[in-house]
Amino acid sequence: MNKPFNDVFLKACRKERTPYIPVWYMRQAGRYQPEYREMRKKxxxxxxxxxxxxxxxxxxxxVKQLGVDAAILFADIMTPLKHIGVQLEIKPGIGPVIENPIHTEQDVSRLGELDPQTHLPTILEAIKILNQQLSVPLIGFAGAPFTLASYIVEGQPSKNYHKTKGLMYSAPDVWNALMKKLxxxxxxxxxxxxxxxxxxxxxxxxxIGALNEQDYKIYVAPVMRHIFTELKTTGVPVIYFGIGAGHLLEEWNRLPVDVIGIDWRTxxxxxxxxxxxxxxxxNLDxxxxxxxxxxxxxxxxxxxDQGMEEPGYIFNLGHGIFPSVKVETLQKxxxxxxxxTKR
Structure with a gap:
């Protein structure tokens, strides 16, 4: 018999009263779990x-191991890019490496359109399976256009995003076409x-924290407004999260999002x-x-204590769990x- 559905996380997303503060963790499925490491061998x-x-x-x-109030789909933000013509490989010790970086209008025009039913049926099937198995809400996710661009323009992870910002500044038409596509x-x-x-x-x-407020307004805010306006029509809560982006919070507050995720710096x-x-x-570090x-x-x-001062708060980390964290710590x-936080 299925357990009753725990909707505390969804209530918090809607600023409704909750019996306690809900919690989930970014990267809660991953390398800190012995079971996950065993599966990665196969x-x-x-x-x-x-x-x-x-x-x-x-x-x-x-969810079973930690008792969290939401599950987040196990996937990678790069997953859909493979299906629109981006040749990528996850290289150990480096991360996503792109064989065909995007630098010109022709590069952007070669990118295809995503059809989730055709390209990602296994992801959709996993969601359907989880809906039958979970007694907490399932969070889906995607990478935002600037963050995806920071990989496919640079060709691999970067610390400074010079090529990405260089494209943004020097070829705004190419940049805008890429933002629209993503x-x-x-x-x-x-x-x-x-x-x-x-x-x-x-x-x-x-x-996104690599951009200042002015550049965010000019080069990124329009596409984010488009994304969140479109998602608003679905009726499900939408969360927007970035790292080192405390200076952009006022801009984010103007977007049609339900929840803003902040890191430990703010x-x-x-x-x-x-x-x-x-x-x-x-936003625990x-x-x-x-x-x-x-x-x-x-x-x-x-x-x-700060979160409970006003309605509308969800506990999380300020970034993802990393491999050396102990399962027992997260359980406690x-x-x-x-x-x-029990009321």
Whole structure:
């Protein structure tokens, strides 16, 4: 018999009253789990996300193991790019490496259109399987256009994004064409996930903090407004997250998103003090997960106290879990958050 559906996360996304503060963790399925590491011996990273039963199992494991209030689909932000003509490989120790970087108008015009039913049926099937198995909401996700561009223009991960920003400044027509292409891909991919049964979606703009506010307004805000306006029609909550992007929060607050994820550099209280009235998600520094338990507890309590000052708060990390974190730490943390915030 299925457990009752836990909708506390969805209620928080809508600023409704919740019995406690919900929690989930970015990268909650991953290399810190012994079970995940065992599975990686059998399958490549992409194989894990492209075999529906394996994808579902990896997505479900942290919910069962940690007691979190939401699952996030196990996939990679680069997954849809392979199906529109981007030749990429995940190289150990480097990350995504692109064989055919995008630099010209011709390069952009060669990119195809995404059809989730044709190109990503296994992802959609995994979502359908999870809907039968989970008793918490499933979060779908995609990479945002700037963050995807930062890989496909640079050709691999970058620390400074000089080529990406150089294209943006020197060839705005090419840039705008690329943003439109990636914006349409993001909408199509997420609408496909929602149609398959995702209860909420998160757009990861991981590297958007590399832009200043002026450049964000000119070169990125229009495509993000388009994406979020389109997603608004689905009725599911939409989360927008980036790293080192505290200076962009006022711009984000103007977008039609439901939840803004913030990293550890900006406190919940200071974000609200700046007039950010969206639901907030965050924002424990993941490095603190290696600290003594008493310090983890103290810092978590401080964040929760700020989060509970106003309606609309979801606990998360300020970035993803990394491999050396212990499962037991996350179990204790989840239990503490639930117990401490019970109304």
């Amino acid at each position: 399958y490549s990273f992409f194989e894990m996300s492209e075999i529906p039963e394996v994808c579902a199992e990896v997505t479900r494991l942290p 914006g349409d891909l993001t909408v199509t991919y997420l609408k496909g996930q929602i149609a398959a049964g995702a209860h909420a979606v998160q757009v990861f703009d991981s590297w 406190s919940i209280r200071s974000a609200r003090g700046r007039g950010i009235d969206k639901v907030l998600q965050g 993941p490095s603190l997960l290696l600290a003594p338990w008493e310090l983890i507890k103290q810092r978590t309590r401080e964040i929760l 943390l989840t239990s503490f958050i639930h117990e401490y």
